[in-house]
Amino acid sequence: MSAFNSLKPSERMKIPRQGSLEQNAGERKGNFLEVSFGFNEERAQIEAARCLECTNPVCTEGCPVGIDIRSFVQRILMKDYAGAVQTIRQANSLPAICGRVCPQEEQCEAVCTLGKKHEPVAIGKLERFVADYEMTHNLFSPPMVETKRDEKVAIVGSGPAGLTCAAELSKIGYKVTLFEALHAVGGVLRYGIPEFRLPRTILDLEAERIKAMGVEIITNFLVGRTATVDELMDEWGFSAVFLGTGAGTPHFLGIPGEGLTGVYSANEFLTRVNLMKAYQFPDYDTPIRLGKNVAVIGGGNTAMDAVRTARRLGAERAVLVYRRSRQEMPARLEEVHHAEEEGIEFLMLTNPLRIIGDEHHVVTSLECQRMELGEPDDSGRRKPIPVAGSEFSIAVDTVIEAIGQQPNPIIQSTTSGLKTGKRGVIITDDRQQTSRPGVFAGGDLSRGGATVILAMRDGKQAANSIHTYLQSVQLSTVDITDSMTG
Amino acid sequence: MFRIIQKERLASTITKFVVHAPYIAPKRRPGNFAIIRVVESGERIPLTLVDSDPVAGTITLIVQAIGKTTQLLCSLQEGDSLRDVVGPLGTPTPIENHGSVACVGGGVGTAVIYPIARGLREAGNNVYSIIGGRTSELVILEQEMARVSNRVITTTDDGSLGRKGIVTDPLREMLDDRSLGISAVYAIGPLPMMKAVSNLTRNYGVPTFVSLNAIMVDGTGMCGGCRVTVDGTMKFACVDGPEFDGHKVDFDELIMRNRSYTELERLAHQRYLQTTLPEHA
Ligand SMILES: Cc1cc2nc3c(=O)[nH]c(=O)nc-3n(C[C@H](O)[C@H](O)[C@H](O)COP(=O)(O)OP(=O)(O)OC[C@H]3O[C@@H](n4cnc5c(N)ncnc54)[C@H](O)[C@@H]3O)c2cc1C
Ligand SMILES: Cc1cc2nc3c(=O)[nH]c(=O)nc-3n(C[C@H](O)[C@H](O)[C@H](O)COP(=O)(O)OP(=O)(O)OC[C@H]3O[C@@H](n4cnc5c(N)ncnc54)[C@H](O)[C@@H]3O)c2cc1C
Ligand code: SF4
Ligand code: SF4
Ligand code: FES
Numbered sequence: 024m025s026a027f028n029s030l031k032p033s034e035r036m037k038i039p040r041q042g043s044l045e046q047n048a049g050e051r052k053g054n055f056l057e058v059s060f061g062f063n064e065e066r067a068q069i070e071a072a073r074c075l076e077c078t079n080p081v082c083t084e085g086c087p088v089g090i091d092i093r094s095f096v097q098r099i100l101m102k103d104y105a106g107a108v109q110t111i112r113q114a115n116s117l118p119a120i121c122g123r124v125c126p127q128e129e130q131c132e133a134v135c136t137l138g139k140k141h142e143p144v145a146i147g148k149l150e151r152f153v154a155d156y157e158m159t160h161n162l163f164s165p166p167m168v169e170t171k172r173d174e175k176v177a178i179v180g181s182g183p184a185g186l187t188c189a190a191e192l193s194k195i196g197y198k199v200t201l202f203e204a205l206h207a208v209g210g211v212l213r214y215g216i217p218e219f220r221l222p223r224t225i226l227d228l229e230a231e232r233i234k235a236m237g238v239e240i241i242t243n244f245l246v247g248r249t250a251t252v253d254e255l256m257d258e259w260g261f262s263a264v265f266l267g268t269g270a271g272t273p274h275f276l277g278i279p280g281e282g283l284t285g286v287y288s289a290n291e292f293l294t295r296v297n298l299m300k301a302y303q304f305p306d307y308d309t310p311i312r313l314g315k316n317v318a319v320i321g322g323g324n325t326a327m328d329a330v331r332t333a334r335r336l337g338a339e340r341a342v343l344v345y346r347r348s349r350q351e352m353p354a355r356l357e358e359v360h361h362a363e364e365e366g367i368e369f370l371m372l373t374n375p376l377r378i379i380g381d382e383h384h385v386v387t388s389l390e391c392q393r394m395e396l397g398e399p400d401d402s403g404r405r406k407p408i409p410v411a412g413s414e415f416s417i418a419v420d421t422v423i424e425a426i427g428q429q430p431n432p433i434i435q436s437t438t439s440g441l442k443t444g445k446r447g448v449i450i451t452d453d454r455q456q457t458s459r460p461g462v463f464a465g466g467d468l469s470r471g472g473a474t475v476i477l478a479m480r481d482g483k484q485a486a487n488s489i490h491t492y493l494q495s496v497q498l499s500t501v502d503i504t505d506s507m508t509g
Numbered sequence: 510m511f512r513i514i515q516k517e518r519l520a521s522t523i524t525k526f527v528v529h530a531p532y533i534a535p536k537r538r539p540g541n542f543a544i545i546r547v548v549e550s551g552e553r554i555p556l557t558l559v560d561s562d563p564v565a566g567t568i569t570l571i572v573q574a575i576g577k578t579t580q581l582l583c584s585l586q587e588g589d590s591l592r593d594v595v596g597p598l599g600t601p602t603p604i605e606n607h608g609s610v611a612c613v614g615g616g617v618g619t620a621v622i623y624p625i626a627r628g629l630r631e632a633g634n635n636v637y638s639i640i641g642g643r644t645s646e647l648v649i650l651e652q653e654m655a656r657v658s659n660r661v662i663t664t665t666d667d668g669s670l671g672r673k674g675i676v677t678d679p680l681r682e683m684l685d686d687r688s689l690g691i692s693a694v695y696a697i698g699p700l701p702m703m704k705a706v707s708n709l710t711r712n713y714g715v716p717t718f719v720s721l722n723a724i725m726v727d728g729t730g731m732c733g734g735c736r737v738t739v740d741g742t743m744k745f746a747c748v749d750g751p752e753f754d755g756h757k758v759d760f761d762e763l764i765m766r767n768r769s770y771t772e773l774e775r776l777a778h779q780r781y782l783q784t785t786l787p788e789h790a
Contacts, residue, residue: 206593243595271731282762291732308552310773384765
């Protein structure tokens with residue numbers, strides 16, 4: 024690979040990793056504007072110059088959709104930003120979103136060669152930079168469709184899995200209809216991840232682009248109730264169906280006091296705020312009830328989003344309660360760091376026992392117990408064990424539970440021949456084919472809770488599998504007619 | 510957008526709408542509801558699918574104006590549209606032939622029970638209905654209920670229509686009247702009413718179904734906001750219900766939970782009145 028970079032590798036390694044510009048913590052804890060501004064052109068140039076242009080670019084292997092990272096970074100260095108974004112788009116149709124929410128530190132950046140001795144190239148931030156550049160300079164044009172095809176494909180759910188599958192299939196030329204139960208598209212990107220991490224303008228733009236590609240979007244349509252998968256195939260004329268309905272059903276701890284006023288699942292809390300814009304009440308009609316002292320239970324991205332949202336809604340004390348220690352927390356590092364800056368308290372090795380309320384049935388405190396770490400459990404993380412006699416309580420008026428989700432059972436229970444596994448996930452092969460011919464699935468629905476980029480990978484894989492499937496169906500019908508006429 | 514085809518005022522605060530919703534109309538079953546949003550900035554609220562016409566592709570909603578969203582909805586005219594309607598939601602009422610049943614509707618709950626009473630009647634039941642309201646104005650669908658019932662008794666708290674008193678009085682008499690042979694009770698109305706009916710029927714050992722009006726957001730099982738305690742376990746009213754065994758419901762918890770937003774709802778309502786009706790300012 025010829026080097027575009029005039030610096031010697033030893034010089035490149037001396038450049039420190041660039042941090043992105045950010046809204047300062049004092050200000051941002053009072054608003055819902057995006058925390059990170061990403062790179063400006065100058066920083067993007069410096070950061071791109073750090074890339075070693077490896078002959079074996081392992082970074083690409085770390086990316087679930089296999090973006091040619093080395094070459095897009097080189098194009099940044101050449102100031103060919105349009106070329107850079109095209110390189111990314113060959114593998115990833117939602118770069119502005121992934122550049123913002125991908126757990127890069129566990130994927131592409133985790134394996135980057137530069138990261139072995141120094142800090143890895145800030146691949147995610149560079150991806151975001153070119154995607155934003157494309158947006159502000161209006162460089163996007165819908166991909167060309169080679170052949171128009173007659174078969175209709177139904178996509179169920181408009182999260183990253185469904186959006187990606189819809190886009191890929193319409194590129195191949197199929198007639199695609201996307202069904203979404205809520206009144207707006209995006210799935211978790213819309214109702215879960217807050218505006219301060221992912222501005223809604225980006226999501227709206229992606230939805231517009233999908234429409235511009237000819238995908239028909241029908242919102243307010245709950246598959247399983249408004250029409251079943253069987254009906255879509257037998258009566259509506261869809262030749263194949265992709266299920267991308269996510270893992271939306273929240274778990275609860277099952278401790279006493281969960282019926283009290285002031286107890287939310289993170290899903291409800293975030294949906295009220297993000298989808299229904301409760302933070303703009305009463306200009307928007309949906310209310311949210313948030314006190315001054317808020318405890319959020321959990322240690323993942325959802326918990327982090329909930330606790331930072333609570334802070335922005337005016338909680339004076341926002342505490343994250345997690346039963347293991349900091350090391351085991353599944354939340355992204357950057358988010359933990361941001362949360363700390365915003366004054367979130369972390370109560371680690373703490374397990375909630377019950378929620379206590381007053382005579383009006385309103386939360387007043389959370390009773391907890393200290394934990395210590397024992398031997399590693401099935402998940403490979405050290406198992407938390409209660410410390411006897413360590414009970415204590417914290418005064419709170421709001422408790423938000425963010426302890427996980429599982430797939431909504433409506434589709435599984437109304438579709439014939441769909442095999443499901445542990446916790447209601449739909450079982451697929453590695454080509455996203457379910458046990459029911461013509462029905463494909465992916466994203467959180469088949470993984471039981473994963474990431475945006477893995478959902479997109481599944482959506483893309485499913486689109487390819489659906490294409491293969493429909494071609495083989497066509498071939499076999501041709502065979503039959505041939506043998507009948509011949 | 511979901512166009513309003515027909516609007517009819519049933520009482521000063523209760524309005525019936527026929528709305529174009531072609532996907533939902535053929536799929537509606539008794540006990541189903543829809544979640545609607547009137548405008549872009551609006552709240553999502555549940556309303557029972559009172560009736561539907563699969564051929565015309567319409568659904569019927571009956572709405573009591575009690576707060577901001579329901580008032581805004583009731584101010585819409587024929588030709589206007591609802592921003593969003595999704596459904597049919599909830600588990601349909603299992604309609605079986607019990608022999609004889611009592612259907613008890615309170616206030617706008619009568620609109621919710623009407624499709625169930627009709628379904629029960631069509632399944633061959635003798636249907637004895639009791640419909641109540643605080644005052645004559647709030648007793649609705651008397652004729653419709655009469656058409657699907659062997660007998661209808663109306664009650665009002667103030668005696669302005671039918672019997673003076675509450676629905677449990679005639680219900681007790683019906684249960685005592687062995688010749689009627691009532692073997693199931695369906696009760697839908699304000700929570701205190703459903704609680705009182707369930708307490709009464711428990712003594713008679715008669716199975717009782719109630720429809721829980723928990724506060725909902727998505728209506729698909731995603732938020733858990735509509736959770737209720739039934740038989741000591743957590744259920745989501747929007748998918749597991751809205752109907753449950755009245756003898757096992759923790760009514761007190763639900764009554765408290767439904768007050769969660771009282772202050773904020775009042776605020777929204779006042780602001781709405783001030784902006785739409787200047788004389789309230
Ligand atoms: C609060 C939160 C924060 C997160 N943060 C991150 C992060 O920073 N980075 C990251 O990579 N991942 C993150 N995740 C995980 C990530 O969002 C998910 O893995 C991803 O969205 C899954 O995509 P999906 O397309 O499978 O489903 P979803 O995004 O869940 O979308 C499913 C869609 O299907 C719709 N639907 C469901 N049932 C039906 C039906 N029967 N008919 C029609 N429509 C239906 C739903 O309404 C929804 O719109 C986060 C998750 C949460 C909850
Ligand atoms: C399954 C079900 C079926 C229903 N069917 C009907 C019907 O056919 N006709 C009818 O008139 N009413 C029906 N309701 C009640 C109706 O949803 C509420 O009256 C309406 O939401 C009130 O909204 P508001 O803004 O006008 O009043 P608000 O002032 O906001 O609230 C008044 C009261 O309504 C309840 N409420 C408020 N928001 C919600 C919400 N998002 N979900 C549920 N309840 C809420 C609360 O108890 C609140 O105290 C039904 C409720 C449920 C759960
Ligand atoms: S999509 Fe995610 S994993 Fe792939 S390069 Fe971008 S940030 Fe890295
Ligand atoms: S592994 Fe790192 S240094 Fe090597 S090409 Fe990829 S981004 Fe550049
Ligand atoms: S309304 Fe959200 S789960 Fe029932």
